[in-house]
Amino acid sequence: MTAYPSPSGSTLAEAEAFLAAHPQIEAFDLVLHDANGIGRGKIIRRHELAGFYKNGRHLPISIMGLDICGEDVHETGLIWDQGDGDLRAWPIPGSLVPLHGTTPPRGEVLMSLYDLAGRPMTSDPRHALQRQVDALAAEGVYPAGAFELEFFLLDNERGPDGRVQPARDVLDGRASHKTEVYSVDHLHGMLPLFSDIYAGAAKAGITAETLISEYAPGQYELTLNYRTDMMQAADDLIRLKRIVRAQARAHGVTACFMAKPVEAYAGSGMHLHVSMLDAGGTNIFVEAVEGEYSAPILHAIGGLRATMGESMLVFAPHANSWRRFAAQSYAPVSPTWGVNNRSVALRIPAGDIRARRIEHRPAGVDANPYLVGATVLAGIRHGLAARLDPGPETTGNGYTDAQDAPPIPVDWRSAIVAAQGSAFLRNALGDDMHRTFTAIKAAEYARVARTVSEVDFDLYLHTV
Known part of the structure; x- marks a missing residue:
């Protein structure tokens, strides 16, 4: 079931006009930013862009529950608590642009996550700012x-x-x-x-x-x-x-x-x-x-x-x-x-x-x-x-x-x-973004705290 029209306000006309103006572009980076600000998403071919603007793109909910290394943080509640089901990503209006110096020529578009009914996904940092x-x-x-x-x-x-x-x-x-x-x-x-x-x-x-x-x-x-x-x-x-x-x-x-x-x-x-x-x-x-x-x-x-x-x-x-x-x-x-x-x-x-x-x-x-x-x-x-x-x-x-x-x-x-x-x-x-962010940071802290670094060896190897 499609959630079209786009809850982000994007339109198919924007994609069609861009494709007409940039016939040389062969592919597009679809970029979503997680709690750490890391760009995650997909690269699609030129012929897929219109479909993205018409119907969005399915992405797993767990994409917003990843730590700095790309590992699942289960304490976010975004992994198996929800069966790692799909949400729908939609393009941000006005964010479709050509990239400079890429071979072959490529474009980029930012996106945000929504549930399948078109409601903002509340662990998406962009929606936190919009609130x-x-x-x-x-x-x-x-x-x-x-x-x-x-x-x-x-x-x-x-x-x-x-x-x-x-x-x-x-x-x-x-x-x-x-x-x-x-x-x-x-x-x-x-x-x-x-x-x-x-x-x-x-x-x-x-x-x-x-x-x-x-x-x-x-x-x-x-x-x-x-x-x-x-x-x-x-x-x-x-x-x-x-x-x-x-x-x-x-x-x-x-x-x-x-x-x-x-x-x-x-x-x-x-x-x-x-x-x-x-x-x-x-x-x-x-x-x-x-x-x-x-x-x-x-x-x-x-x-x-x-x-x-x-x-x-x-x-x-x-x-x-x-x-x-x-x-x-x-x-x-x-x-x-x-x-x-x-x-x-x-x-x-x-x-x-x-x-x-x-x-x-x-x-x-x-x-x-x-x-x-x-x-x-x-x-x-x-x-x-x-x-x-x-x-x-x-x-x-x-x-x-x-x-x-x-x-x-x-x-x-x-x-x-x-x-x-x-x-x-x-x-x-927001409650969900707060839970997601603090859980990811606690997991990152635990990863660092259990890591034996070169500083440990430098300070303690021959002295304690």
Whole structure:
């Protein structure tokens, strides 16, 4: 029995128009993102695309209950509790795009899961973000924003010490192990790769903007155009990661989206810039007198501070995520807030007051942008509804001036426990997404905890 018309709002006309405009494309990647933000799905041939738009595609419910290694996590309740039955995936309207530099030519389309009656599958991260967007719309406000993408470009081979090393320039093979922060000349060696990344982003309808050499050898940052649609902002980020990874591979280097791949240097964040618009498109965070911050932006910060501790698992979801949080590292270690201050967790950037926004800095680049977006919006909703006071502003060093900040977990295990018991996070993600996400994280923690690593041998083999 078909569930057509598509519950996602996609139409067969979109597919037909795309096929007519791109006769050279032979196949399509169908991509669904799980709790970890991993793209899962299928590659179909050209003649199958119309059928996908007419009838969707069956996928097993267990696809949303997988851990980071692709293994079933039975505690999610999405495996044998439901007989691993099929759900139906439907294309996301407007997400059908050509891919850059593929041979033979290929396209891509994002999809979301629904049950066979057309209801949203509630462990799909995209639906979790949509719930918060819809809830804000019901309250008369509409989130706008953009994510920043930090990442490393690494050599495909480890160094003599067995550790990862920065990639050589793809232009001429030149190597640098310096922190080339803000060096424009250093960027030139990677321009052939970044030109392809920009071309891939343009084909996907993504406006990738400023390129920076960041604060570690081999680390870079790409910024994205601000969106008046928070879902589009999350789509942009997750698609850009895939574009960067594919183009890096084509140029013979590895794109790394671990939060902290090199212990001696800064990790990679996924800062979210967010503002709120009213029904007329006016930014409600803008103050009447510059520097006298509006009640909405202060209440929003209050909500984000109050809920950050129980939300940290979303922002730092993996074992490696927690290595990023260290003093003087440009990663926040407590829920401080401030103006034009990069040592805090919640920053009001300097600039034109018409663009007034909050920069949410805790999330690592390894986090799922849909879940980060859902959790941040829920925190803002909480602050606006309860008219929360954000507390004192940090005007100096946020790594030392945090005595009045609410406590947050200090390690991964504590973050898992806090998330499991959080009524706020359960409401932010929805009951099923909350259960699925925390179960997957608990399973990943258990996998890491039982693994005997090289660190164990280094510390203890000849000493205990």
